[in-house]
Amino acid sequence: MGKISRSFKSITLPQPEYESVLFWVLKPRSFAQAVVRKMALNSMLARTGEIVISALVAGDKFLRRRWPQPPSPCISVEEIELDQIGDEFETLWNESYSERTQLLADRSPRVLRWHFEMPGDKGS
DSSP, rough: OOOOHHHHHHHOSSSSTTTTOOOSSSOHHHHHHHHHHHHHHHHHHHHHHHHHHHHHHHHHHHHOSSSOOOOOOOOOOOOOGGGOOOHHHHHHHHHHHHHOOOOOOOOOHHHHHHHOOOOTOOOO
């Protein structure tokens, strides 16, 4: 539990490993170099360490199939103009809003247009 949470006498999060630090390693070699640099090893040992650590991380990534997944073919994203945000979006948002119990922001078409329009933009 974080220090700030404790100071406000908050309840403990129901996550047993909350204090664990996790890394998402995108480049095993760069990660290995950073680890070796942090350990301040001599140059020969550092090079060997880089190779071993990089191979272990890459192997783990392969064995656990941890790589970015391609986007689902059944999901499509379409960018629209601000003036195209209409009543159907407000209906969708209101239905979504009524299903949830947590605090949500105002996502009405009026507010979205205000949020995304550029002040003084004459169009490009």
